[in-house]
Amino acid sequence: MRAWTLLCGLALGMGCGGPELTVELERDPGVQERIVWFRVFVREFTSETPVVYPAQRVGDGPIRIPFPEAGRAFTLRIDGCIEGDGCDVSRRVAVACSRTLVVEEGEAQTPIRLTLLPVPSPDPGGCP
């Protein structure tokens, strides 16, 4: 972080720092399976095509994804998957969806908590 701050200074402070939103994931007691993978989808309004991020193992800790454009509304969807090769639709057992979020430049963000809810079977897809 120190080295980065230094480099940022060299780079005239551009492209560094800025707003940060922390999302804490928790599991609903109704989710029986052990969640090993999670996968993040960001849907910007008014696009219908979400940005799909690579699946990440829960054990690997927090991940950071870039904000959509400042001031542009978006929603987060996080799929939770059981053990296997990645987190595709066939292994999805839980899902958490955010309300609509908008992040303005330089605005302090309060952390939000999202709960992974069990996915009914058969999986209807998307958010509950």
Place this chain on the structure above:
Amino acid sequence: MQAVTLMVVMASGPVWVGVDALESEVPPALVERLQLKSAEFLGLRQAQAAQIESWKQRLAAINTTFRRGNLEASRGAVERLIGAMSANTHPWLDSVELLAESLLMLGQIQLLLDDELGAASAFQQHHALLPDAFLDPSLYRPEVLSAYERLAVTTLAGARRSLTVEVRPAGATIWLDGKPKGQAPMTISNLVPGRHYLRVVAGARSVQQVVDLGREGRVVRADLGADAQTAGAFFSVWRERLGAERLTRAAATTGQGRVRFAVGVVRADQGFDLFGLRLSEAGVIEGLAVANLTAQDAPLKPLGDLLRSLRDASAPPPSEQLLERAMGRAPNQLRPVVIGAVASGVVVAVLSGVGLALWLEDGSGVVIDPGGLR
């Protein structure tokens, strides 16, 4: 309750085609429809139809032998035909009715050979497959009709069993005795005791097994979760940039050395986008084509055009632009580094080298902490 684990059986045919949703927004019913249509477009269903046609001709020849009074020969021939149709190498879909017809013929032959036990077995198997079948009195002699009623319908009256099918992944389609029953997991009740033909399909993968419902119901568990056997595996390996080695491994375990087509489906601004790949055995993408499917495309013509262009190798080698479209908008993690470097006009090389790793530790963005899941 007995539990059985099914073995994975690859669909037969010279071509492997798999269709998978790449996002949860794609309805499973659409994937199922695209999978069936893909098999049709590539001639797989025609191959199955040709097989059934040849069985029909065999049954007609057996019928001729039977009517000439050669009972022993016709019994042997119809038993062999039933064995062929019950084999695991053919999907138990359209052939099940023909199988039932063959069982009915076997029962008649057994009756004439005074083998009432054999006739009862054949009639009961027929009744288990087609419990509501009506035997046309103009086609069958009265003694056959009364024997069927006595040996099968009356004997099994009131005896009903249930079959529970648990499949991973959930949502796989269950076919029983050639008819779609719904999506797993599910319990099918009110079944006539006897042999039933279970087929479970998820994308390009399928498992099938004869389930004998004897004195009690059954629970069947199937695992179609071997990710390397799905079209989705190609895309997830590819989209997540897990490397050429993983892609090769996925290709090597899929389709048993056949030509492979994988179709990934994502929701688009208008309808759905289909990404079709033609893959070599080594996992190299030989062709890539994109089609858009809207609600107006009822006959799924774009899918047919897409598969034909891949099959005929008229689809061009994938361009960078097309690859990027199919891969989705990957997170552009280099962007802050590049902006910083250009703006400052200095230390470009340093920033490019270390920026990506450091960006992950600092900067703006959404931090998702899965700590609460552990």
